[in-house]
């Protein structure tokens with residue numbers, strides 16, 4: 001049934017549709033049984049609609065595949081990817097731990113009643129306030145970034161009379177990864193503000209500082225893998241190799257820690273960067289000709305690659321607890337953005353090819369991460385049969401006075417003011433990176449489940465955008 005609705009790149013977009021998206025009996029686009037055209041007209045646009053079933057599926061599928069392969073593992077939801085509180089609550093209730101970056105995310109999950117023992121506290125250059133909160137309340141683990149941070153946390157924990165569980169964040173050497181993927185070189189060569197370097201010996205010094213600190217308990221090591229599709233020539237094989245090789249390199253460092261310091265490495269935290277199941281659309285802004293669909297590895301294939309690498313390094317020893325901090329994977333296809341067309345303009349310059357600008361009431365400034373992460377957002381026209389002829393060279397743009405290109409070089413059918421469009425893959429790093437440039441209020445967020453929509457974040461009002469302002473009197 002899905003083929004009845006127009007998609008800009010039908011083959012690609014349908015590959016990327018979550019199972020919850022389809023065409024309802026009335027011919028309208030539906031997500032979790034909610035008619036998206038009706039929702040947009042009733043609640044107004046722009047509007048982010050979250051599919052609860054997709055969110056739950058993404059978490060359950062990953063955890064099921066991982067635990068099926070290696071029972072001693074856990075997944076934290078990395079809330080920097082999406083911080084609508086209802087989403088954080090849903091995933092926590094389903095069994096996710098929470099990865100919080102420093103103090104504000106820690107504050108907010110505590111206000112939701114999440115026990116500190118479910119929270120991994122991450123971040124570089126952590127404030128004294130963040131460390132003091134962890135020292136007083138504890139955490140599943142504090143991921144230690146440097147020797148100085150270890151000493152600061154130890155002093156605060158001593159004052160609080162507590163011992164705090166810690167892992168140490170390291171930068172790997174990537175020696176073998178570079179053989180597999182030379183485009184990883186910039187990640188491997190530049191000094192990184194996160195964690196400490198293994199090759200120079202700094203990481204071992206940080207581990208030693210934690211081990212020697214009376215009020216810190218050394219639990220293990222951490223390394224975050226950036227989703228390789230953002231950085232490199234992507235293939236499913238190279239993606240699996242990135243994660244498996246990072247795990248293997250972390251295991252080799254764990255063996256050196258055991259041998260040098262005589263301590264156990266009970267936990268290996270492999271960070272995030274997981275994208276599994278289906279396919280993802282990557283499009284560097286300004287270079288539409290380079291837009292590509294990456295087929296992602298299946299969750300079981302991902303699990304097998306990573307856990308095989310770990311098991312081969314722990315032969316005969318007790319296997320560690322393996323932790324993940326997954327953000328984008330949980331949410332990326334669970335959210336769509338509904339927007340209304342405000343104007344359509346045909347433009348030509350100096351005899352070049354004609355271009356059609358379609359202006360909508362949403363803006364790329366509502367997801368500025370698009371330019372950093374090359375994330376593409378396939379466009380569907382809501383309420384338009386699939387066989388409607390489409391014209392090429394359309395640029396979907398927002399109304400702000402910054403470069404505000406949402407999609408470019410795409411095909412769309414004739415559109416007019418008042419038509420509705422639906423942007424896919426709006427879950428990861430969109431709402432959390434949204435801005436209010438030109439005083440644009442940010443969209444409403446609705447959670448959809450079993451045919452019903454519930455507002456979980458109200459639409460921003462102009463008064464909200466300027467709520468911190470103190471105008472001059474007179």
Ligand SMILES: Cc1ncc(COP(=O)(O)O)c(C=O)c1O
Pocket residue numbers: 078081099122224226227271272273274325326327328329
């Ligand atoms: C330490 C850490 N963990 C987890 C993540 C989440 O990554 P992803 O959204 O790719 O899963 C990030 C993202 O930047 C990170 O820095």
